[in-house]
Amino acid sequence: MSREPLLTVKDLAVRFPIREGLVRERTVAEVRAVDGVSFEVAKGEILGLVGESGCGKSTVARAITRVVKPNAGTIDFDGQNLATAEGRELHELRRRVQMIFQDPYASLNPRMTVGAILREPADIYNVGTSAERTGRVAELLELVGLDPRFAERYPHEFSGGQRQRIGVARALALNPDLVVADEPVSALDVSVQAQILNLLAELRQRLGLAYLFIAHDLSVVRHISDRTAVMYLGKIVEVAPSAELNSSPVHPYSIALLSAVPIPDPAIEKKRKRIILKGDVPSPSNPPSGCAFQTRCWLKEKLGNPERCNTESPQLVQVSTGHQVACHFPDKV
C-alpha cells in the first residue's frame, strides 16, 4: 500500500458554545467535542476510529465532511485545507470526500425514489447527460449488489441492510477518494453487518478508496481497518496498526477497552482478566486537568497517583514503528 498521505488532520478542534441569556445571548461555556486531534489517512488506507459514545468520533467525521466548521487546526486533503475552504473551493472538495451514515432509516429522504437519491449528486455537479446519469444510477446499484430495477422504489420498501447499501452507493456516486463512514454497521443486525463490511472492503479494493471508519465496536474495526486510532474525551490516546493494537495495546484506556471484547472460547474467556473502568466519562464542557483519562485511570492508581497525570496533558509519542500513545507512563503497563 502506498504511504502517501491523502488526509492529514492536525490539532483539529471543534467546540460548541453553550449560550445563556434571554435578551443578550452570552457564551457561558463550551463543549470541547474535539480537542486537538491529529492523524493521517494514506491513499487507499482504512483508518479505524474507536471510542465510547460522546468521545467526539462523529464530530471528527462531521468536521472532515465540513458539516461543522472546525474552530482550530488544519485538515489537509491532498494539498488543500478543508478546514478553512469556502464557496467554490469547498464545493469542489466535497466531491472527493463522501460520507456513509449510521442509521440507514434516517439517512435516506423518504420522499425520494432510490433513483432520485442516487442521481442527485450527479445533478448537483452537472456530471454527464441525463441519459448518462440514469445509466450511472444502475451502475451504482449493481456496484453495491442491488438490482438496478430498484431505482423506481422508495426507501421504505427496503430492509436495513439494503438501505445501507443505497447509502453506500450514494457516497460512491461522485467517485470520491475518501469515504468517511460514521458507524456504518452499528445500526444493523449482526448477520447483515458482515455483508456490509465485506462490501466496503471489496469496494476499497476495486475503487482504491480510503476510509475513515468510525465505530464503537472494536471487533468491527479490527476486521476492516489497517490502522486503528482510539479516542477518549475529544483526544486521540493511541494509534497503532490494527493487529498490534489488538495484541499489545499500551494506553491504559485501550487496554481496558480490549479487555471488554468477548472471546468466543469459554476456556480463555474464563481465565482472562477484565478491567472494569469506574465512573463515567467526564463532561467535555468541563474536562479534567492534565490527562483527560486521569479520573478513571487504573494505571494512575497502581502507580500511586503521580502528580504529572493531574497537571500535564500527555502528547502522542512514538513507542514503536507506527505506534503512538498519549500517556506519561507507556512503559509501566
Place this chain on the structure above:
Amino acid sequence: MVGLFCIVLFASAAILAPLIAPYDPYAMNGSSLDAPSLTHLFGTDLLGRDILSRVLYGAQISLFVGVGAVAIALVIGGALGAIAGGFGGRVDGVIMRTTDVFLSIPSILLAIGIVTALGRGMPQLTLAIAVSYAPTFARLLRGSLLALREADYVVAARTIGASRLRILVRHMLPNALTPLIVQATLVLATAIIDIAGLGFLGLGPTDPRTPEWGTMLVDARRFMQAAPHIVIFIGGAIVISAIGFNLLGDGLRESLDPKLKR
C-alpha cells in the same frame, strides 16, 4: 369516517345549493316564522324565507370564504415559515417575533380589527381571517423545518454539495408539509366558526339579506322563544361543519403521520 361524512354533507350542500335548494333563499315563500313542515322542512324566518334554502346557500359562503382564507393563510404563513426555518439567523428572529405579536392577539379580535380597518365585504372578510391564521402556519412549518435540519438525509444532502435552496425545496419541505396539511383542516373548522362569529357581530357581508350563517343567527336570536327551530337548524349546520373538519383533521393526522404508522 364520521368526519368525512360531515364534510361530504357540508361540501355537497355548498356546491349543490343552487340545484337542491327548494326555494330562492332571498324570496319570501311562506308566512312569517313557520314551524318545520313538509313544505318548509326547516321552517321559515321572520320574512317568510325558507330556512333550508338559506342554510344551504350559507354553506356555500362558509366554504368559499373558509377555504379561500385558509389557502391564503397557508401561502403567506408557509412562505414565512419556510424562509424562517430554512435560513435561520436574523431573518428567522424578525419573522418569529412578528408572528409572536400576531399570535398574542386573539384571532377573532384581530379579524375584527382588520375588517373594521378595511371595511366590510367578502374579500375583506376572507383576508381578515387569512391574516389571523397565517402566523400559526408560519410557526408550525418553521418548527418542523428546524427539526429536520439535523436529520441525516439533510446532512447527507449537504455532504453531496447541495445548495441551501435545493436542500430546503427538495429535502426539507416535502417532509415538513404533513403537519401543515393537518393543521389546515383543523383551522378550517375554526375559520368557519370565525366567519359565523364575525357575521354575528355585524361584520359579515355588506348586504344584510345574504344568507350568511352568523348574520342569520343574529336575526333568529330575537325569536328564540317563539321559533327555536331557526336557531337550532343554523347552529346545527355550524356545529356539523366544524366538527366535520376537526374529525377530518384528526383522521388525516393519523393516516399521514409516519411516526404513528410504524
